[in-house]
Amino acid sequence: MDEQYIAPLENLIQKIRLLPAVGRKTAIKYAMRILELPPDNADAFLFAIQNAREKIHRCSKCFNMTEGELCSICSDPRRDASTICVVEDIRSLMAVERAKGYRGVYHILDGTISPIDGRGPENIHLLPLVERVEKEKTKEVIIATGMGVDGETTSMYISRMLANLPVKITRLAYGLPAGGELEFADEITLLKSIEGRQEIIIS
């Protein structure tokens, strides 16, 4: 049985539990800290939430977060708009950006298809992708969803939806991670790494 705190605190604890993976104990710790914040910090905290929610919306092209109509990537003329990298979420986009070297644009799905979790194609931004590829005459779609079951399901589904369009569809390569030793690789990764072997061409 959980003890009850006084009503305003109890209410705050409940609301903090809206955050992902925050249980009651963590919510209590956060609530206590919020109550202890100096007024300036508390005001800044509240303002940050309101301001972020007001100012940030989704890019009308790729669903990245933006303050304007188009995100900084879609509106950058140096990016190759004919190549679209399809990712599950903004954190995936940031990961690809962090790797540098990719000069195309993105399309954020906001999730994956997951029959087990009851998420179908209609729950992610799939149709806007198809419309975009058709309209913009995209040359290549790189599917960069995760390499797990849901990511693969989503990848297959996207491939099929785009199959009739004149666009090249590619998928991230499976393989060993940089610096990875064979003895520590799981069997599936190792097998995929062998299947995807690349010819060494000595020029």
Added chain:
Amino acid sequence: MDEQYIAPLENLIQKIRLLPAVGRKTAIKYAMRILELPPDNADAFLFAIQNAREKIHRCSKCFNMTEGELCSICSDPRRDASTICVVEDIRSLMAVERAKGYRGVYHILDGTISPIDGRGPENIHLLPLVERVEKEKTKEVIIATGMGVDGETTSMYISRMLANLPVKITRLAYGLPAGGELEFADEITLLKSIEGRQEIIIS
């Protein structure tokens, strides 16, 4: 190098890091969730923070959280006001309440003395305790700070400050936990448990 998100999001991430033990990755997750909350939930979240900060203050007697002048424990006539249990924080108070059986009142220190962390006696509510014991002619003070170094230091300090007053000063017992097996007890606990042995009186 951490990537930068757009300014309102970056600001929100920084503010979320005011919460205890929240690193950048967790803050990003929380920020994303806050942005995704339906408007009703977001409003309730903001209101909960504001409301809790406005309504909740400290009990003028014991520093417990309260909406009124006195907390629910200090204002409860069934509680024995002549026995004060001194705890580090509200979570400790809740733990004692959860154990049931204690019918006295509390005094919350809001921390411990910790020379290593630069916290001295002036950083916790010690003087109000001494004044309270003097004024209310308290019969017993049970020191229930933690059993670690800081808790013990604080306990010793409190004992000395109250030494000249006509009040009984007691400390929580060290010993084995209920259901604890000897083979798993650490040496200090076991030794303290032997030192604090209780006579069995067969009536």
